[in-house]
Amino acid sequence: QKEVEQDPGPLSVPEGAIVSLNCTYSNSAFQYFMWYRQYSRKGPELLMYTYSSGNKEDGRFTAQVDKSSKYISLFIRDSQPSDSATYLCAITNAGKSTFGDGTTLTVKP
């Protein structure tokens, strides 16, 4: 079993929809929780970063962490075609990040 499991998708939604992306993890020692966006053949771009349970909001993006359930989510409000990409969750302990395999999102105009 992988240390970080991500809902595989792919996900296709109409423009304006609310998107929910989810990951679970198994190692309680994980300290930092991140979401990255990756366009085809590009490096991952850091979207959200948090280290505590609860919600963190940045514009249309909300990252949610539930350490008791070992569950993290990323919500995208008012999704746009430009949000179409692969989203990766990443969880870090002692410098090393473990990534999910990504969820590919398509937002249709």
Added chain:
Amino acid sequence: DTGVSQDPRHKITKRGQNVTFRCDPISEHNRLYWYRQTLGQGPEFLTYFQNEAQLEKSRLLSDRFSAERPKGSFSTLEIQRTEQGDSAMYLCASSLAGDGEQYFGPGTRLTVT
């Protein structure tokens, strides 16, 4: 802030050849990481440095792989005697020590024929 840069962006090589990639981190970041990513998978950790010290190496990093960061600034990743299974995107990231925020470069795409 110019971000993390990697060179080359693409490399095609024949099986058995050696290749070397370079990563220049964000200037004030003292941690530097190497990851490998194959199609449909998330990045897999290979190794990381704090300044010039290599602090951890993954079991994925076979004896054909070596990474250096001689002056605590840029880093190189060398693959000796490349195999077709080495074909992947090699990603570099950097961060401040103790900071979980890792910033990635554009990657080097390696194709071994």
